[in-house]
Amino acid sequence: MAININKDNCVGCGLCLDSCPYPGAIVMDGGIAVITEKCVECGACVDSCNAGAIEFEEAKRETGINVNEFKGVWVFVEHRKNRVANVTLELLSEGRKLADQLGEELAGVLIGDDVENLARDCFAYGADKVYYVDGAVYEHYSTGPYTTAFSQLIKRYKPNIVLFGATHDGRDFAARVAVRVYTGLTADCTELSIDTETRLLNQTRPAFGGNVMATILTPEHRPQMATVRPNVMKKVVPDYNRTGEIIRFDAVVTAEDILYQVKEVVEHTAKTINLEEADIIVSGGRGIGGPEHYHLIEELAEILGGAAGASRAVVDAGWVPHYRQVGQTGKTVAPKLYIACGISGAIQHLAGMQTSDFIVAINKDPEAPIFRVANIGICADLHKALPYLKERFRELLEK
Numbered sequence: 001m002a003i004n005i006n007k008d009n010c011v012g013c014g015l016c017l018d019s020c021p022y023p024g025a026i027v028m029d030g031g032i033a034v035i036t037e038k039c040v041e042c043g044a045c046v047d048s049c050n051a052g053a054i055e056f057e058e059a060k061r062e063t064g065i066n067v068n069e070f071k072g073v074w075v076f077v078e079h080r081k082n083r084v085a086n087v088t089l090e091l092l093s094e095g096r097k098l099a100d101q102l103g104e105e106l107a108g109v110l111i112g113d114d115v116e117n118l119a120r121d122c123f124a125y126g127a128d129k130v131y132y133v134d135g136a137v138y139e140h141y142s143t144g145p146y147t148t149a150f151s152q153l154i155k156r157y158k159p160n161i162v163l164f165g166a167t168h169d170g171r172d173f174a175a176r177v178a179v180r181v182y183t184g185l186t187a188d189c190t191e192l193s194i195d196t197e198t199r200l201l202n203q204t205r206p207a208f209g210g211n212v213m214a215t216i217l218t219p220e221h222r223p224q225m226a227t228v229r230p231n232v233m234k235k236v237v238p239d240y241n242r243t244g245e246i247i248r249f250d251a252v253v254t255a256e257d258i259l260y261q262v263k264e265v266v267e268h269t270a271k272t273i274n275l276e277e278a279d280i281i282v283s284g285g286r287g288i289g290g291p292e293h294y295h296l297i298e299e300l301a302e303i304l305g306g307a308a309g310a311s312r313a314v315v316d317a318g319w320v321p322h323y324r325q326v327g328q329t330g331k332t333v334a335p336k337l338y339i340a341c342g343i344s345g346a347i348q349h350l351a352g353m354q355t356s357d358f359i360v361a362i363n364k365d366p367e368a369p370i371f372r373v374a375n376i377g378i379c380a381d382l383h384k385a386l387p388y389l390k391e392r393f394r395e396l397l398e399k
Contacts, residue, residue: 002057003041007032009053019048070222073099074159076150077110077122077130078169084121087165087230094192094233095163096126098201101194104160107131111149113139119246124238129245131157137253140262141169143176149251151180156249159223161201163192166227174227183221188328189228190351200224206328206348213347230276231334231355273307275324275331280306280339283326283353284314287342287363287382291319296386297341303393309333311343327352341382345370362386 012031020026025039033045033053046054073095078085092108099106108122111133119130133149154162154177164174166188178185186203190213193202200217201224207214218224275281282304284297294310301308309326310319326333328348338356343349345361345368353359354373361374362382371377378385 003035003039003043003046004055004057005033005035006053006055009051011051011053013051015048015050016045016054019044065222067220067222070158070160072105072107072157072159073102073161074107074109074131074163074223075122075127076162076164076170076173077108077118078165078167079110079112079115079118082115082118084118085165085167085230086235087167087170087228089121089125089235089238090230090233091163091165091228092122092125092127093236094228095161096236098161098192098194099126099128101196102160102199105129107159109133109150109153111138111146113137116246119244120240121238123242123244124240125236126242127244129247131247131249133249133251135251135253137258140265141173142258142260142262143172144257144259145251145253146173147176147180148253148257149249150177152251153249154181154223162223162225164225164227166229170227174225178225181223183223183225184216184218186216186218186226189226190232190328192226192228192233201226206351229332229352231332234355275307275309275326275333278307278333279335280304280337281309281326281333281335281353281356282306282339282341283309283311283343284320284341285311285343285349286313286317287344288314288319289342289383291317293383294320296382296390300339300386300390300393303390303397304337306335306337311349312346340370340374341386343370344368345373 010032016033017026021044022038022040025036026045027034027036046056075091075095078088095106105128106126108127108130110118110130113136116132122130131153137145164170174185186205189203189205191204195202200219203216203226204213282297282301284294288294298308310324312325312327312329314320315322315325328351330352332352334355336357338353339360341362350373359374360376361370362378362380362385363370364381366379
């Protein structure tokens with residue numbers, strides 16, 4: 001895309017300058033608006049121009065590929081200690097829906113050393129087939145060998161869509177694969193769907209600091225690739241009577257692909273419950289008033305046997321460490337119970353917790369957006385509500 005201004009139509013009204021959120025992206029030269037190199041092509045000026053002088057110009061690209069040759073939905077099978085990662089099971093569940101809408105097959109891509117038995121889980125969660133790359137070099141996740149093997153698979157079998165978990169390994173891995181096969185990658189998607197007319201993958205994620213939801217398309221390159229955070233998609237009930245085809249693939253990995261060697265894996269033992277694994281989460285927002293009041297959140301979480309979380313505003317203010325942050329730029333969670341205390345409900349926070357089974361919101365502002373997603377809303381001062389809830393829960397649990 002490129003933004004052009006038709007000088008003959010420009011009336012010099014200046015509305016485009018007022019609408020542009022990026023200083024210096026548009027300047028006036030002799031009464032005519034001019035686009036500068038600071039423009040990020042957000043399109044705000046196009047919508048503001050009543051004279052019709054500003055327009056998007058579609059850039060013509062030659063990719064040299066026939067997108068119709070690419071078929072199938074793939075999911076990278078992340079695993080550890082001979083267990084398939086939860087995010088992979090979520091993506092297989094979502095991938096099954098996408099594949100059915102397209103009338104294509106769903107496949108898992110399993111890379112590892114003697115882990116063929118994990119294909120059973122892939123079939124149970126919807127896969128029609130599993131591409132299996134086996135070898136000692138794949139015993140532990142390693143950037144080079146995994147990237148090389150997956151890239152060779154894509155070039156050989158030409159999938160239409162490829163999905164990865166937005167985990168430490170997935171983020172490292174997916175971006176490198178995208179570069180190898182010359183396609184795009186949308187990170188941290190919160191929603192995936194198929195456009196019924198174009199059959200393209202709608203890849204939706206928060207943008208501009210979580211203030212808007214952007215839907216990104218990959219119309220001219222293949223495969224269409226995206227990463228999705230854990231706990232965003234819902235898992236289906238597995239059917240272990242399902243079977244499928246296992247396709248072995250011998251990738252060519254050289255010494256140049258091995259960037260490092262994993263000597264030892266040391267497990268980190270956390271002193272607190274991991275937010276992503278917690279069944280109950282109590283989170284505090286700016287409405288708690290200050291770091292000295294965060295103990296209210298921690299105490300209620302402890303009584304309920306859950307984890308204590310926080311909004312981005314609280315973390316940015318330095319009240320609590322980043323590992324407690326729930327939201328698009330923190331942890332994506334899906335507990336059975338989520339209690340939001342003094343949290344307004346910004347888009348980026350909702351993106352990280354809206355798949356919770358049951359949501360309770362406590363906020364003294366009756367217009368707070370958090371109430372729109374809450375199953376129960378309590379319009380009250382949390383400094384009065386939380387002590388009461390603590391005592392009531394303690395009494396109930398003691399019974």
